[in-house]
Amino acid sequence: MNAQLRLCGLVLFLPALLALNACEQNASTADSGEDVRIVARVNDEPISETMLELHVRRRTGKSLDGISADKRETLLLELVEMALIAQDARSNGLADDPRVRARMRNMHYAVLAQAMLEDLKGRAVSEDRMRERFNEAVASGEHSQEFHARHILLRSAEEAREVIEALDDGADFARLARERSHGPTASRGGDLGWVVPGEMVATFGEAIKELEVGEYTHEPIRTRYGHHVIKLEDRREREPPRFEQMTGHLRNELAEERINAYVRDLRQNADVELYRPKNDSDSE
Template sequence: MRKGLTFLQGAALAAFMALPLPAMAAPHANTVIATVNGEDITLGHMIMARESLPDQYKQLPDDVLYNAILDQLIQQTALKQQLHGGMPHYVRLSVENEERALLAANVIENVMKSASDEDALRKAYEDKYSEGDGGDEFRAAHILVESEADALEIKEELDAGADFDILAKERSTGPSGPNGGDLGWFSRGRMVPEFEEAVLDLRAGEISAPVETQFGWHLILLNERRKTAAPSFEDVRAELSQELQNAAVEAHVSDLTAAAVIDRPEIDDLDPAILNDLSLVRN
């Protein structure tokens, strides 16, 4: 071999070795981690498998969890290949339900994100606290009894001049009874709607007519009402965001179902208890 050619080949190799090596592609969701009889298990499969784990398992060391998830996916893949592409009916139904739920959750997530951007949050804050205060707080007491008849009887005694504190201690069945029915200070939204509506109609020192709630019958004494200072924007950011997101999701779902063509045919002899019969989908 001629020396000149040998020199050129050596120079070319040296020049190639001096070039920077191309960067290896970073792992991505479609990176194949393992194959089982030609079927791929990707990094994406592993990420989603980890996401579905209970929180206590996510606390395991990363390497331990990585190997455990990969082993599980390999074993599951080998096992499901025994069906040779078939899918039992109950499994197909479960997959369809899971797909439906995940896609619906994705839409809800997008609605929530668009509903609570910075401008929307600032506007919600201004609308809610435009008067410079945080709304009303109330200090009230109540007497809770089981029947309307009992409540009316006690109301007559109160109208005749009986002491509310004493009657609450003697007659109220609620946990606040021993304290004269005192509920302390509370703001709007803290009490059940029927109770709150009665409080809003009272002036300080007034006692309500009997009010029925899920807990029984109440006689409510409003002791005092006051204005609270408006919170800072940052203090209520999370609360406002949640309110905007909930309202947006509720409106979006309502609009979608109102516009959808929904048919719910009447089915004769359909007992709701039939949902307990798993044999219908496993046979």
């Protein structure tokens, strides 16, 4: 496809990460002497095949090879239009606007941070380390019981406390879950089925283990998904899983621990200053 692509009135699609930094990055990467295939040029600024690949994956969830030629051209034209708009924004001085520069810097942080965390998560975990963790879990009885639980997922602790008050007043847990829960189990009355606490988010799993059958949590349980109210329906003994059944979970668990330790180490060794906003009391 040559550089004289005809723009055909596409509805503009401006994904946040790409729209603001694509044109800033492409000149330095594509012209840096690397072996990068150029798929278009916009006023002498190149668009690389890698840029197109990322755009295609973001828009379709597929690779370049997984889309039709027409779809490829449509998505390439989107990139061309974004490049044209970004170039015009630069010529109008928007790249020097403090809010625009702040947004671009935030996105710069986000892209690099995500790349680093993906690299850490993708690093190999040794089988010896997984077996060690597996043996620890079996010895502790972590997987010797499974629990039949329900939960109601709320967006705030205040909403969760309202649900707890309703339960205290005799409301039916399953009905409240169908009416109030934001989770995918809402249509099932919050039913999670039989679960193993050690294979769940830590705070959620610990809360389940503390409950008696028929009891629900009287304080919201917070996870990265929101605030939960949890009810234990039943518990039973189970055969410990085989190591082969647990490798995926163990690998993910150890990778998450590696990431948490990495972030904790960065914090401990960084020179960070936090500035509180000034208020009237500060000036007195």
